[in-house]
Each structure stands twice: as structure tokens, then as C-alpha cells.
Amino acid sequence: MGTLEQTVETEEHHGPARGITRWLYTTNHKDIGTMYLWFSLIMFLLGGCMALSIRAELFQPGLQLMAPNFFNQMTTMHGLIMVFGAVMPAFVGLANWMVPLMIGAPDMALPRMNNWSFWILPFAFSMMVSTLFMEGGAPNFGWTFYAPLSTTYAPPSVTFFIFAVHMMGISSIMGAINIIATILNLRAPGMTMMKLPLFVWTWLITAFLLIAVMPVLAGVVTMMLMDIHFGTSFFNAAGGGDPVLFQHVFWFFGHPEVYIMILPAFGIVSQIIPTFARKKLFGYASMVYATASIAFLSFIVWAHHMFTVGMPLAGELFFMFSTMLIAVPTGVKVFNWVATMFRGSMTFETPMLFALAFVVLFTIGGFSGLMLAIAPADFQYHDTYFVVAHFHYVLVPGAVFSIMAGVYYWLPKWTGNMYHEGMGKLHFWLSFIGVNITFFPMHFVGLAGMPRRIPDYALQFADFNAVASVGAFIFGLSQLLLVYNVIQCIRVKRHTTAQVWEGAEGLEWTVPSPAPYHTFAQPPLVK
Amino acid sequence: MTLIGRGLALLGLILSPSAYAEWQVNLMPGVTEISRAVYDLHMTIFWICVAIGVVVFGIMLYSIINHRKSRGAKAHNFHENTLVEIIWTIVPFFILIGMAVPATATLIKMYDKGEAELDIQVTGFQWKWRYHYLGEDIDFFSSLSTPREQIANESEKGEHYLLEVDNPLVIPVGKKVRLLLTSNDVIHSWWVPGLAVKKDAIPGFINEAWTVVTEPGIYRGQCAELCGKDHGFMPIVVDVRSEEDYKLWLAEMKQAKAQASDAATQDWTLADLMEKGEEVYNRTCAACHQVTGEGIPGAFPALKNNPIMVAEPSAHIDVVLNGKAGTAMQAFRDQLDAVELAAVITYERNAWGNNSGDLVTPAQISKLKQ
Numbered sequence: 101m102g103t104l105e106q107t108v109e110t111e112e113h114h115g116p117a118r119g120i121t122r123w124l125y126t127t128n129h130k131d132i133g134t135m136y137l138w139f140s141l142i143m144f145l146l147g148g149c150m151a152l153s154i155r156a157e158l159f160q161p162g163l164q165l166m167a168p169n170f171f172n173q174m175t176t177m178h179g180l181i182m183v184f185g186a187v188m189p190a191f192v193g194l195a196n197w198m199v200p201l202m203i204g205a206p207d208m209a210l211p212r213m214n215n216w217s218f219w220i221l222p223f224a225f226s227m228m229v230s231t232l233f234m235e236g237g238a239p240n241f242g243w244t245f246y247a248p249l250s251t252t253y254a255p256p257s258v259t260f261f262i263f264a265v266h267m268m269g270i271s272s273i274m275g276a277i278n279i280i281a282t283i284l285n286l287r288a289p290g291m292t293m294m295k296l297p298l299f300v301w302t303w304l305i306t307a308f309l310l311i312a313v314m315p316v317l318a319g320v321v322t323m324m325l326m327d328i329h330f331g332t333s334f335f336n337a338a339g340g341g342d343p344v345l346f347q348h349v350f351w352f353f354g355h356p357e358v359y360i361m362i363l364p365a366f367g368i369v370s371q372i373i374p375t376f377a378r379k380k381l382f383g384y385a386s387m388v389y390a391t392a393s394i395a396f397l398s399f400i401v402w403a404h405h406m407f408t409v410g411m412p413l414a415g416e417l418f419f420m421f422s423t424m425l426i427a428v429p430t431g432v433k434v435f436n437w438v439a440t441m442f443r444g445s446m447t448f449e450t451p452m453l454f455a456l457a458f459v460v461l462f463t464i465g466g467f468s469g470l471m472l473a474i475a476p477a478d479f480q481y482h483d484t485y486f487v488v489a490h491f492h493y494v495l496v497p498g499a500v501f502s503i504m505a506g507v508y509y510w511l512p513k514w515t516g517n518m519y520h521e522g523m524g525k526l527h528f529w530l531s532f533i534g535v536n537i538t539f540f541p542m543h544f545v546g547l548a549g550m551p552r553r554i555p556d557y558a559l560q561f562a563d564f565n566a567v568a569s570v571g572a573f574i575f576g577l578s579q580l581l582l583v584y585n586v587i588q589c590i591r592v593k594r595h596t597t598a599q600v601w602e603g604a605e606g607l608e609w610t611v612p613s614p615a616p617y618h619t620f621a622q623p624p625l626v627k
Numbered sequence: 628m629t630l631i632g633r634g635l636a637l638l639g640l641i642l643s644p645s646a647y648a649e650w651q652v653n654l655m656p657g658v659t660e661i662s663r664a665v666y667d668l669h670m671t672i673f674w675i676c677v678a679i680g681v682v683v684f685g686i687m688l689y690s691i692i693n694h695r696k697s698r699g700a701k702a703h704n705f706h707e708n709t710l711v712e713i714i715w716t717i718v719p720f721f722i723l724i725g726m727a728v729p730a731t732a733t734l735i736k737m738y739d740k741g742e743a744e745l746d747i748q749v750t751g752f753q754w755k756w757r758y759h760y761l762g763e764d765i766d767f768f769s770s771l772s773t774p775r776e777q778i779a780n781e782s783e784k785g786e787h788y789l790l791e792v793d794n795p796l797v798i799p800v801g802k803k804v805r806l807l808l809t810s811n812d813v814i815h816s817w818w819v820p821g822l823a824v825k826k827d828a829i830p831g832f833i834n835e836a837w838t839v840v841t842e843p844g845i846y847r848g849q850c851a852e853l854c855g856k857d858h859g860f861m862p863i864v865v866d867v868r869s870e871e872d873y874k875l876w877l878a879e880m881k882q883a884k885a886q887a888s889d890a891a892t893q894d895w896t897l898a899d900l901m902e903k904g905e906e907v908y909n910r911t912c913a914a915c916h917q918v919t920g921e922g923i924p925g926a927f928p929a930l931k932n933n934p935i936m937v938a939e940p941s942a943h944i945d946v947v948l949n950g951k952a953g954t955a956m957q958a959f960r961d962q963l964d965a966v967e968l969a970a971v972i973t974y975e976r977n978a979w980g981n982n983s984g985d986l987v988t989p990a991q992i993s994k995l996k997q
Contacts, residue, residue, distance in 0.1 A: 161784060161788065161789075162777070162778060162779070162780040162784065163778055163779060163780070164780065167856075168856045168857060168858075168859065168860075169856045169923065169926065172853070172855075172856065172858075234925070235924055235925035236924070236925025236926050237925065237926070240855075240856075241853065241855075242853045246813075246814055246852070246853070248812070248813055248814075248830065249813040249814065249853065249854065249855060252812075252813075252953060252954075253753075253812065253813055253855060253955055255925060255926060256925065337829075337830040337831020337832070338830070338831070338952075341831075342831070343814060343829055343830060343831065343832075344829060344832065377694075377702065378696070378702040379702040379703065379704075379706070380704075380706035381706065382705070382706050382707065383706070383707050383708075383712055384706070384707070385707070386707075386712050408816060408825050408826055408827050408851075409827045409829065409834075410826060410827060410829070410832065410834035410835070413734065413735065413738045416734060416738075417731060417734065420727070420730065420731075420734070421727060424723045424726065424727060425723070427719060427723060428716060428719050428720055428723070431715065431716075431719045432712070432715060432716055434683060435683070435715045438683060438686050438687050438690070439711075440706075441687060441690040441691070441694065442686065442690045442694065443690070443694055443700075443702070443703040443705075444690070444694050444700070444702045444703070445694065445695070445696045445700045445701055445702040446690070446691065446694055446695045446696060446700070447695070447696045447697070448695075456687075456691070459687065460684060460687070463680065463683065463684075464680070467676035467679070467680060470672065470676060470726075471669070471672050471673065471676065474668060474669075474672055474726065474730045475730065475734050476664070476665050476668060476730055476733040476734045476737060477665055477668050477669045477672065477730070479665065479737075479823060479824070479825045480654055480665055480669070480820060480823055480825065482816075482825055482851065483816060483818075483825075483851040483852055484851070543652075544650075544651065544652040544653075547651075547652065547653050547654045548651035548652070548653075548654075548655075549655075549820040549848070549849075551818070551849050551850070551851045551858075551859070552853075553853045553858060553859075554849075554858060554859030555859050556778060556789060556859050556860070557789065557859070558787070558788055558789050558790045559784060559786070559788050560651060563650055564650070
């Protein structure tokens with residue numbers, strides 16, 4: 101025992117390596133978490149620039165700035181970068197930083213694999229973004245890349261896209277394995293499963309979703325690769341293949357994927373609301389069960405993305421009913437959050453503002469989701485801006501706001517400094533206003549009949565499109581404040597305590613701020 | 628213009644409803660029994676969502692206002708209540724059943740597979756629609772008729788900008804029309820909001836949809852599935868006419884077809900074919916190969932200075948008639964009549980400095996088409 105303690109002792113004085121090798125060779129969960137978060141921020145800004153170019157073209161009817169083919173490249177790359185480059189790595193970054201701190205573990209269970217999981221990503225995305233400069237241009241078939249548009253009719257760069265997706269998949273699967281191994285094996289003594297913070301629980305379930313569906317994505321892109329280069333006909337009707345099979349396989353990945361992007365968000369919000377309401381989370385156990393139910397249901401609803409492909413009546417009914425069922429556990433979550441606030445003692449610092457906006461705006465996205473679940477009505481909504489409004493409501497003020505809430509919430513723990521509260525609030529309000537001006541009018545143009553993914557539109561859609569474009573620039577430019585706030589928080593010494601937030605509970609608040617390079621070398625005892 | 632002036636102009640654009648603006652915020656009830664059922668369903672679910680939203684957000688707002696620390700609120704201690712949790716699991720379940728019942732009824736009505744009085748095969752092409760009236764020997768293509776200048780902002784946009792076609796789908800009022808949808812290349816989706824019909828057109832599949840329109844009129848829609856570069860430029864126009872007018876239209880179409888086959892037997896001069904060919908080229912080919920014949924590098928090959936254009940014509944004719952497998956090049960054999968094919972091939976062989984001097988006659992093409 102003596103020798104072990106001695107080793108632990110020396111470990112504590114062991115700081116990070118100097119220079120670039122610190123980041124290249126690091127196996128430290130905090131360093132890797134930091135790199136994930138910076139990477140995600142860069143991708144968020146890049147994907148955001150693409151979104152702004154889309155909104156600039158759509159500001160007025162007519163083609164002004166770009167040819168339709170380039171417009172399609174922008175929508176495709178925007179989607180892929182935001183999903184795989186911004187939202188998913190941000191959640192993995194938060195998990196890297198916070199899961200070991202929350203469960204009292206010294207690091208992730210598989211630190212070297214952790215390094216590899218991250219370092220694959222810059223290569224994958226360099227390859228994907230480089231397609232923009234290739235002959236024939238970048239992928240232009242939408243982030244859902246339906247065959248045969250993405251096979252027989254795709255630009256030559258599709259092969260690079262396929263390999264980039266493979267690399268992202270490998271990174272995600274390894275990240276997920278690491279998170280599961282960490283949570284199941286490295287919990288501090290006394291940290292039973294039903295004492296896990298909700299962020300940890302939601303990530304555990306998300307990690308299982310990732311392991312289940314990323315291979316499906318890898319399978320579908322490999323089938324594309326075979327069709328394109330090796331003469332198979334998985335998706336080519338002329339060779340006896342089936343273009344609809346592509347959609348079934350893609351959405352079998354795709355629907356769990358959208359929950360991969362929202363379950364950790366539920367976790368973050370479930371950490372933040374109790375802190376700022378100064379009241380324990382209402383219905384902890386039901387939150388866990390609701391998350392698990394949503395994860396289960398996510399596997400049996402995929403074809404609600406395909407109501408118009410011509411499924412038989414029984415198929416339409418099954419997927420309609422199963423999709424509607426998701427409203428039940430999701431409702432439970434929202435009710436629990438509201439019940440947590442009820443009779444609390446609330447304050448409204450920036451993380452809380454983002455979390456409250458999350459609850460309201462995500463719920464609005466949930467309502468439009470419920471409407472979309474109704475198959476006969478979906479025939480009118482499908483592939484219109486109503487869908488664009490729906491998934492941006494759950495992803496931007498949903499997933500992205502939760503990430504921002506998490507960043508403001510834990511930033512003082514990471515840097516040891518308090519961010520500037522006034523600037524944080526300014527960032528929140530500009531984002532909140534911008535996001536609604538951008539996406540709310542999209543419900544209207546969608547219902548009025550505007551299809552998605554078009555570079556030019558009929559005149560009756562002109563006004564709301566102009567409004568949405570103005571909102572997009574407000575939202576986009578206000579993200580520069582996020583960058584400013586983060587850098588300020590790192591540079592300006594506004595020392596904070598270990599506790600940081602008055603109402604915060606959990607192991608991460610027992611370590612000093614900033615969190616030392618090595619924490620919990622001695623496991624804490626959880627009562 | 629000064630910066631302030633520009634800002635004001637922008638503000639004016641946002642605030643003032645411009646001449647053509649409608650600020651439409653909701654679905655249209657439409658003109659079929661099904662579309663009205665869908666509209667009612669949509670409104671029912673919308674109001675249920677609004678009601679739930681008012682309750683949930685109301686309680687949340689009440690807490691935010693009253694249970695704040697700055698007002699001296701002390702946090703209570705409760706954090707679970709099995710009864711409440713069971714209630715808010717069960718109650719939404721029943722609300723969902725309330726939604727599912729009318730939704731299922733509407734869906735069953737939509738899936739009525741009864742016989743129709745008119746069957747039309749609808750085929751999606753990159754980027755136009757083909758309508759084949761089964762049993763009537765009427766078969767034509769329908770493509771965007773908005774002039775390029777309007778899209779490029781070089782002339783004033785018309786009232787039906789991007790929602791107008793050269794040959795609309797004409798159907799009789801009050802009759803059950805069945806649409807059999809398929810595609811020639813990628814997946815398209817045939818959507819007319821006023822009829823509440825949206826069905827994917829998928830290569831290798833034949834999908835079924837039907838409609839009974841109760842009011843004559845013109846109803847407009849668009850392709851709803853990303854189908855490539857000009858996905859935003861393949862509208863659908865349905866012209867619903869009274870029974871007599873529909874019969875009249877059928878007769879006109881048949882007459883026009885007879886005239887076209889007459890034209891194929893006439894002699895055509897190079898100048899006439901070039902003139903006709905330019906028109907056909909700009910309508911049919913320029914979307915990919917560009918008006919300049921230069922194509923888009925990496926995506927669509929250039930025709931200008933292309934050796935096929937000046938070599939022996941048979942290879943060129945073969946590509947145009949039969950397409951090129953594995954590429955976006957379609958078979959135009961059935962899309963264009965003999966005169967149009969001859970004209971466009973002649974045009975391509977003599978435009979942009981491809982001075983082959985060849986004249987491909989409609990008679991030559993007619994023979995190949997048989």
C-alpha cells in the first residue's frame with residue numbers, strides 16, 4: 101500500500117509537458133477535453149459561415165451570390181460540419197472534462213485511445229473540407245446523402261466524403277467505448293449507478309447509442325463506395341438495387357443520431373437547473389428511465405423520416421404511433437425541469453438563462469416534432485421549411501444552447517476565473533433574439549409551401565426569408581461574443597472559488613478551480 | 628447611398644409588406660376532401676400543442692417570476708412525488724390517443740386504393756416532369772418556364788416566378804385521378820400543397836397517389852426532394868378544368884401531335900434547324916452544359932471544342948438519343964420529338980465554333996426512333 105501512495109504522491113506534482121507535444125501526446129482527460137472543445141468551436145464558426153452564406157443567398161428571391169450547385173455544397177457541408185464537427189465533439193469534450201470529475205475518477209479509463217479519438221478528427225475534417233477545392237466541388241447531395249444522388253450522380257469528391265465519415269465514425273466509437281468503460285469501472289467508492297449525476301447518465305446512454313449506430317453509418321457509406329467504385333448495385337435500381345434501402349439504413353443510424361445530439365443536452369440542463377434553482381432535481385429516477393426510454397424508442401421510429409416514400413398503410417401507422425410515443429418520456433423530462441424550478445430560489449446567471457431558453461425553445465421544437473409525427477399532416481410538412489424550423493429549434497436553441505450553458509457553467513472550474521457576467525448575458529440575449537428571428541419565420545414559409553434545400557424561391561416567401569436572414573446574421577455575429585468571453589475568462593484573472601456556484605452540488609465542485617492537472621488520484625468517498 | 632440610408636432601406640424592406648408579399652403563416656385548406664381533412668388535423672394538433680404550451684410555460688413563467696431569490700424565495704425541499712409523476716406520464720398518453728384517432732382515420736382515407744377514372748404516369752427527370760396519360764396516347768414533358776433573366780435578376784420577376792411551367796398537368800374536375808409516380812434518375816417528390824399530395828418519385832419503384840379536385844383552377848407546387856443542382860427549378864402546375872374543357876384540351880393535344888409528325892417529314896434548312904435548335908438547347912440542355920456550351924468542369928462536360936461534335940454524327944446522335952449510362956446524361960429519345968432532336972444535334976454541331984457544317988435531318992432521326 102505504501103508504494104502505491106508514494107506513486108500517487110509524485111503523480112500529483114506531475115504537470116503537463118511543455119510545448120506542442122503536450123497537446124500531441126497528451127493522455128490527460130482535461131487536455132483532450134479542451135482540444136475537443138476548441139475543435140468544436142472552430143467547426144461551429146466554419147459551419148456558421150456556411151449557414152450565413154446560405155442565408156445571404158436566400159435574403160432575396162433570384163440568384164445573387166452563388167450558383168445552385170455551390171448552394172447545395174453549402175447546405176451539405178453546413179449540415180455535416182455542424183452535426184459531426186460541432187455538436188458531437190462539443191459533447192465529447194464536455195464528457196472528457198466532466199465525467200471523470202463527476203464520478204471521482206483520476207482520468208478516462210482508456211487514455212491513449214482517448215488521444216487517438218481526438219486526433220483523428222482534424223484529419224477527417226481537413227479531408228472533408230478539402231473537397232470544396234476539388235474539381236466538381238464538394239458533396240452537394242445534402243447531409244442525408246440519399247442515393248442515387250450521392251452515388252451515380254455524385255461529384256468525384258464523394259469518395260473523400262465517405263472516408264471522412266469512416267474516420268469520424270471510428271473516432272466516435274472509440275470515444276463512446278471510453279466513456280462507457282470510464283463510467284462503469286472508475287466510479288469512486290459509494291458512487292452507485294443511481295447516484296450518478298444526470299449528465300453522466302445521459303452520456304452513458306448516448307455512448308451505447310453511438311456504439312449501436314455508428315457501424316450502421318459506416319455500413320451505408322461502404323455500400324455507397326461499392327456502388328461507386330466496384331460495380332455493385334445496392335442502391336441502383338437499374339442493377340436490381342433499391343434506393344429506398346439506403347434511406348432505411350441511413351435513418352436507422354440517423355434517428356438515434358439525433359438523440360445522440362440531444363441526450364447529453366438533457367444531462368447538462370439537468371445539472372444546471374437544480375444549481376440555480378437551489379433545489380434538488382425533481383424526479384431523478386424518472387429522468388433516468390425517461391432517457392433510457394427515449395434511447396430505446398429511437399431505434400423503432402426511423403421511417404418517420406420517410407413517410408412519403410410510399411410505405412404501406414401498416415408501416416405508416418406503426419412509425420406514426422411509435423414516434424408519437426416519444427412525446428411521453430420527453431414530456432416527463434420537461435415537467436421534471438419545471439417542477440425543479442417550482443418553489444425553488446432562482447437566480448439567472450448566464451448558464452441558467454441558456455438552460456431556461458433550452459427548456460422553452462426545445463419544447464417548441466418538440467411540439468413541431470409531434471406535429472411532424474402525424475403521418476397525414478407530415479405529407480404537407482415533409483421536406484419543407486417547417487422541417488428546417490423543427491430540427492433547428494431542437495438543435496440550435498436545443499443542443500447548441502445546452503453546450504453554451506455547459507461552457508459558461510463549467511468555464512470557471514476549467515480556468516479558475518469567472519467569466520464576465522454582463523458580457524455573458526449580452527451573448528445570451530443576442531443569441532436568444534437572433535435564433536428566434538432566424539428560425540421562427542421558417543415555420544411560416546414551410547407551411548406556406550416552401551421546400552427546403554432550394555437556392556431560390558417564389559415571391560410569396562420573400563418577406564419571411566429576408567427576416568430569417570437578418571436574424572441569422574444577428575445570431576451568427578453574436579457568436580463572436582462567445583469567443584471573446586471564453587478568451588477573456590482564460591486571460592483575465594477573476595479568481596473564483598472551488599464551489600463557484602452557490603447552489604452547485606457534485607464532486608466536480610470539491611476540487612479547486614482551476615481543476616489541477618491531475619484530480620482524484622485518491623478516490624473520494626461518496627456517501 | 629449612405630450607410631444610414633441603406634440601413635433604412637433594409638428596415639423598410641423588412642417592415643413594409645412589399646407589392647407581392649403575402650406573409651402567409653399557415654397551411655392552405657386546399658381544394659380536395661383530403662386536403663381539408665389534413666388541414667383540420669393540422670389545426671387540431673396545433674391547438675392541442677398551444678394548450679399544453681400555455682400550461683407548461685405558464686407554470687414555468689410563474690416560477691421564474693415568483694420563486695426567485697431576489698424576491699426572497701426560499702427553496703423548498705421536495706424532489707419527488709410518485710403520484711404526480713404517474714399522472715404526467717398517463718395524461719399525455721391519453722392526449723396522444725386523442726390525436727392518433729383522427730390521424731389514423733385520415734390516413735386510411737388517403738390509402739383508399741379504389742379504381743380511378745384517369746391514370747397518369749408521372750416520371751421525375753433532372754429537372755422536369757413527364758406526364759403520360761395512360762390509355763390516351765398523350766405524353767409530354769413539363770418544365771420551368773420562368774425566363775433565365777428573371778432568375779439572374781436582369782428583368783422584373785413575374786407573379787408566378789419559379790412556379791410556372793410550359794405544359795401544365797391538365798385534369799378534369801371532380802374525377803378521381805390516380806398518379807403513378809416513378810423517376811428516370813434520382814429521387815424526386817411530386818408535391819402540390821393545394822391537393823395535399825406529396826409522394827416520392829423513385830427510380831425502380833412505382834408509387835401511387837390519387838386526388839379528386841373539387842374546384843377548377845390552377846394549383847402550383849414544387850419538387851420536394853433534393854434532386855441535384857436545379858432542384859429548386861422544377862415546379863409542378865396542375866390545371867384543373869371542367870369536363871368539357873378537359874375533352875377540348877385532349878383533342879388539341881392530339882392535333883398538335885399529328886402536326887409535329889408532319890413537320891418531321893418536311894425538308895429543313897440549316898438556318899431553320901439552328902434557330903429551332905438554339906431554342907431547344909437553351910430549354911433542355913443548357914441547365915447542365917450551359918448556354919455557352921462550356922459545361923461545368925468536373926460535373927458536366929463541355930460541348931464546345933468537344934471532338935464528338937465534329938466527328939462522324941452517329942456517336943453524337945447515339946448519346947443524345949440514348950443517354951450515357953452511369954452519368955447524368957439522360958436519354959432524350961422520348962423527351963423530344965424528331966424535329967427537336969435533329970435541331971438540337973445540328974445546333975450543337977455548329978454552335979460555339981464547332982463548325983462541323985453537318986445537318987442532321989428530322990427524317991434521319993425519325994428512322995432511328997422507330
